[in-house]
Amino acid sequence: MAVLVQKYGGTSVGSIDKIKNIARRVIADKEKGNDMVIVVSAMGKSTDKLVEMAKAISENPCNREMDMLLSTGEQITISLLSMALKEYGYDSISLTGFQAGIITEGDHTKNRIAEIEIENIKNHLKNGKIVVVAGFQGINENGDITTLGRGGSDTTAVALAARLKCQCEIYTDVDGIYSVDPRVFPEAKKLEVVSYEEMMEMASLGAGVMETRAVEIGFKYKVPIYVALNTGEVIGTYIKEHEKVMEEKVITGLAATEDVLMITINNVEYNSKNIALIFKKLAKYNVNIDMISQTAPFNGVVNVSFTASKNDIFAIDKVVKKLKNELKNIEVSKDSNISKISVVGIGMMNQSGVAGKVFKIFSDNNIEFKQVTTSEISISYTIDAEDKIKAITVLAKELDL
């Protein structure tokens, strides 16, 4: 029998009735002859309630204890879904992260999966059970319960599919992957298929459907991923290998992020050690840097801009304070009224002219950009937050997305 991993997010399991619906959907797929492994998130807004309780105790609660607290959310869902499956007459077993053999490493609240001891799940499948696994969590080598941070349940699902060598279906509250966020540009086209590379760019750029890390694991282990609406009634989007995506378009998608903080450090004495120092310190405080741009040195100094999540503002402030002690002349400015717009397409690798086209569209529409960075298959711009909707609309129209 083929194994199939399915993941249902928080909205999909947000109530008892929804959990019963998911149970029926899982059973239908089991009846088609699949060995089912189901990964679920915490019910609806239950994680928010737990966070609220923690915040009522401490502004900055201990991360180990946060993991202990938040992991209960998924544990509740797995037990209820497993009960529902049994109620419908199907043998099932729920497994927490540690029971599913998900070994993690790294900092609490943002652990990474180090390995999965898959034998337990395989044995339960062999015994005909539907295996229900708590997403987002694992256990570290000290025996502490850990969580995987943002996109953790997707990561759990894709990692399990990688170890089980099977397809991974991600069911969510959007009906697939669009070239542009349809909430911003309603005429956006849904993609039938997208390559891992494009999806990683789009995900890390805030397309919001899936987190990059889950797609990265899919890419690394060649796990076919299918993203679709949790009702199962609408055809979604496949994420697969680039080679298997026929007739690729030059530009596949457009992504926008709002939760962006842009920091510019001016007047850094030019010296590779100084630049390294900046990013070493940021890494030490676990600040996740997104865009980095540095201009060429002029008069012995360089300017560096980078973007990060607004959540990291306190950590960044600490780093800046320390940096000012070591790099005496620097001047630091912060801008939080920023959006990031990215144009993504694997076809960019082979076709030139995309950057020029985008610069012209911006210029024709009086959109000013502050920072530009490029990768093999994407170009990203930071712009004033108030220009975001305009930028998305004109780019989507002009680039036929």
Place this chain on the structure above:
Amino acid sequence: MAVLVQKYGGTSVGSIDKIKNIARRVIADKEKGNDMVIVVSAMGKSTDKLVEMAKAISENPCNREMDMLLSTGEQITISLLSMALKEYGYDSISLTGFQAGIITEGDHTKNRIAEIEIENIKNHLKNGKIVVVAGFQGINENGDITTLGRGGSDTTAVALAARLKCQCEIYTDVDGIYSVDPRVFPEAKKLEVVSYEEMMEMASLGAGVMETRAVEIGFKYKVPIYVALNTGEVIGTYIKEHEKVMEEKVITGLAATEDVLMITINNVEYNSKNIALIFKKLAKYNVNIDMISQTAPFNGVVNVSFTASKNDIFAIDKVVKKLKNELKNIEVSKDSNISKISVVGIGMMNQSGVAGKVFKIFSDNNIEFKQVTTSEISISYTIDAEDKIKAITVLAKELDL
């Protein structure tokens, strides 16, 4: 440093403010030079909410999944209490049942503690941490999360104190152990000290302050137990070895239970195999039998009465159905409008006349009893539920409780 185990029940940790209060109390005892191990229950009525969700899925949810579900309640409390302790500047670590090394065996939802691998807790104490342990839960040899059933958190606390060879303090919403339930007989006297044996009788007879099993472990390992109000402001009751209880009274206490179902099986062909069959079948369905009385055989048949919890009514119905196939002539009657009254006192072992005294009190007050059983240190009666208050009041007065 002396180790001290404290247990706080659901009402004591029923809100964030209450958890903060408990943290301050724990810190005060830590400051007195104790190594602290704190066992907590789920917050307030949170377990009821979880049960409600399960019942919305299945009338008879899978017990393994119930354990998975219910164990999240304590996990939430331990993380929040540990956060609060850290917020006040005290190093702390929360441990679930499996992390605390609590290995259990038996049926899901009513597991027993098989052993405690105490090294992890000892190491954390050695490192100066306040250890916060989830009560009521453990892990079995299959790696399944288990719960200990009623009184589980008390059991966890006393068992930990047994392994740590220290005193166990049980903080609850009553201010100690009374000779009679003060809600029923307001003039009841609080006991300063009570022996394990008396407490076991009283607990199993429904005194409600502590479950028998926790006291049993205390008895077996000679753990001094102190039961007191969770504010810590009122002197509570010590439970300790019989030899250490000076000047014992003949009768220490009176206990009453309402949740009683009395079953009478008449016309059982006299034959020890038949009686054994009845109780074997009941055990197979996990029906917990309390009182058993059997009269001497007459005309080749005997009558057997027993009491059980009303919760077991469905299981009992199933057993009765099966029994009727095998023991053709039996007649079964059920009475659920029953209270059980027990008079307990370790002094009964050495003094006679208590039974006679109680029979006389009942007779003088026109209280009819249906069933009588005795142990070394107690006499129990089943009576009509409507006579309960009257029976308690007259017994308490006449026996000076």
